[in-house]
Amino acid sequence: MLQDIRNQFPILGVEVHGHPLVYFDNAATTQKPLAVIEALDGYYRSSNANIHRGAHHLAAAATEAYEGVRRQVQAFIGARHSHEIVFTRGTTESINLVASSFARRYFSGDGDEVIVSGMEHHSNIVPWQLAGATLRPVPFGDDGVLDLQAMERLFSARTRLVAICHASNTLGTVNPVADIVAMAHAHGVPVLVDGAQAVSHMKVDVQALGCDFYCFSGHKMYGPMGVGVMYGREELLNEMPPYQGGGEMISEVTFERTTYNELPFKFEAGTPSVGDVIGLGKAMDFMQGVGIENIGSHEADLLDYATRGLAALPGMRFFGCAPRKTAVLSFLVGDSHPYDVGTLLDQMGIAVRTGHHCTQPVMDRYGIPGTVRASFAVYNTRAEVDALVGALQRIMPMLQ
Ligand code: PLP
Numbered sequence: 001m002l003q004d005i006r007n008q009f010p011i012l013g014v015e016v017h018g019h020p021l022v023y024f025d026n027a028a029t030t031q032k033p034l035a036v037i038e039a040l041d042g043y044y045r046s047s048n049a050n051i052h053r054g055a056h057h058l059a060a061a062a063t064e065a066y067e068g069v070r071r072q073v074q075a076f077i078g079a080r081h082s083h084e085i086v087f088t089r090g091t092t093e094s095i096n097l098v099a100s101s102f103a104r105r106y107f108s109g110d111g112d113e114v115i116v117s118g119m120e121h122h123s124n125i126v127p128w129q130l131a132g133a134t135l136r137p138v139p140f141g142d143d144g145v146l147d148l149q150a151m152e153r154l155f156s157a158r159t160r161l162v163a164i165c166h167a168s169n170t171l172g173t174v175n176p177v178a179d180i181v182a183m184a185h186a187h188g189v190p191v192l193v194d195g196a197q198a199v200s201h202m203k204v205d206v207q208a209l210g211c212d213f214y215c216f217s218g219h220k221m222y223g224p225m226g227v228g229v230m231y232g233r234e235e236l237l238n239e240m241p242p243y244q245g246g247g248e249m250i251s252e253v254t255f256e257r258t259t260y261n262e263l264p265f266k267f268e269a270g271t272p273s274v275g276d277v278i279g280l281g282k283a284m285d286f287m288q289g290v291g292i293e294n295i296g297s298h299e300a301d302l303l304d305y306a307t308r309g310l311a312a313l314p315g316m317r318f319f320g321c322a323p324r325k326t327a328v329l330s331f332l333v334g335d336s337h338p339y340d341v342g343t344l345l346d347q348m349g350i351a352v353r354t355g356h357h358c359t360q361p362v363m364d365r366y367g368i369p370g371t372v373r374a375s376f377a378v379y380n381t382r383a384e385v386d387a388l389v390g391a392l393q394r395i396m397p398m399l400q
C-alpha cells in the first residue's frame with residue numbers, strides 16, 4: 001500500500017549527493033503525484049483556453065473543468081455554496097485579499113485591532129499590519145499550546161477580527177479552532193483561519209468549525225504551485241469590496257462608473273491559473289483516494305516514531321510538544337546552528353528545512369535563531385525516519 005503510494009511520486013526516485021532522496025520538507029511544499037503532473041500536461045496539450053468568455057469548444061471545456069473544481073473544493077471543505085470558494089495564488093494571496101477587502105469595509109481607521117496567535121506565519125501577520133491593524137497576539141506555553149484564557153482577555157470594542165492558524169507550520173500545534181470561533185463569535189467578532197498546514201493532514205469542515213474565512217494553498221496538499229483557495233461566508237463576501245480590478249470581476253464598465261460581478265467572480269480579476277486549478281482537483285482526488293483519515297494516522301505514526309527516535313539521541317531539544325500536533329518536528333541539536341545541521345543532512349540526501357520558517361515571533365518566544373524542521377507526508381516511511389536518526393548520529397561529532 002505505502003509502496004503503491006510512493007510509486008505515484010516520480011520525484012521520490014531521484015538521488016541526492018549519491019543517496020536516495022529522503023524528503024522531509026513537506027510543510028514547505030509536498031511532492032506531486034502522477035495524476036497531478038499528468039493533469040497539467042494534459043491540460044496544456046489538449047484543452048488550454050481562457051475561461052468564461054469564449055464561444056468555442058475549448059473555452060467551454062476549460063470553463064467546465066475549472067468550475068467543476070470549485071464545486072469539488074466546496075465539498076472537500078464542507079462549504080454551503082460553491083460561490084463561497086474563491087481561487088487565488090495561495091494562502092498568502094488569500095489572506096491579503098481578506099485583509100485588504102475586509103479592512104476597507106469593516107475597519108474604522110481608528111485603533112482597529114486583530115487578534116492573532118503568537119505562532120502565526122508571517123503571511124498571517126504582515127497583511128493585517130499593511131491593512132492598518134494593531135495586532136494582539138495570543139501567548140502560548142513552552143509546549144506550544146495557546147493560552148485561551150489570555151485570549152479571552154484580548155477582546156475589546158476595537159477588535160475587528162481573529163486571524164489564527166489551524167495548525168502551526170513550526171510547532172505542529174493544532175489549535176482548537178471551533179472553540180476559538182465560539183469565543184470570538186460570542187464577542188461578535190468574525191474569524192479567519194489560515195489552514196495552510198491543516199488541509200493536507202485532516203478532514204476540514206468549515207461549517208462545523210464555524211469560521212468565517214478559511215485559506216489554504218494547493219502546493220502543500222499534493223497540488224500544483226500557483227493556486228490556492230479563499231473560502232468566505234457569503235454574507236461577509238457580499239459586503240466586501242473587490243480586491244483587484246480587471247477583467248471578469250465586473251458587471252458593467254464605463255469611464256464614469258463600474259458595477260461588480262456576483263460572487264465568486266467579484267474576487268477573481270484577470271485570467272486565473274486554470275491548469276493549476278485542474279491539477280488541484282486531481283490532488284483532492286488523490287487525497288480522498290488514499291483517505292484523509294488514513295493520511296492522518298500514517299503521519300501520526302511517523303511523528304511518534306520519529307519523536308522517540310530523535311529523543312534517544314543526546315542533546316536534542318524539541319520545540320512544540322502539544323498533545324494535538326500535525327507531523328512536524330522542530331528541533332535543535334545541542335547548541336549547533338540549524339543551518340549546519342541542515343547542510344550536513346543534505347549531504348546524505350535528507351531534505352529538511354532550517355531557519356525561522358517565516359515565524360520570527362516564535363523564535364523570539366524561545367530565544368533561538370531558528371530550528372531544524374522535519375515534516376512528514378503520506379509517502380514517507382519509518383525507514384526514512386531511521387535514515388534521519390542514523391544521519392544525525394553520524395553528524396553529531398562534526399557539530400562539536
Ligand atoms: N501559513 C502557513 C501556516 C504556512 O505554513 C505557509 C507556508 O509555509 C503560509 C501561510 C503561506 O503559504 P503560501 O506561501 O503557499 O502562500
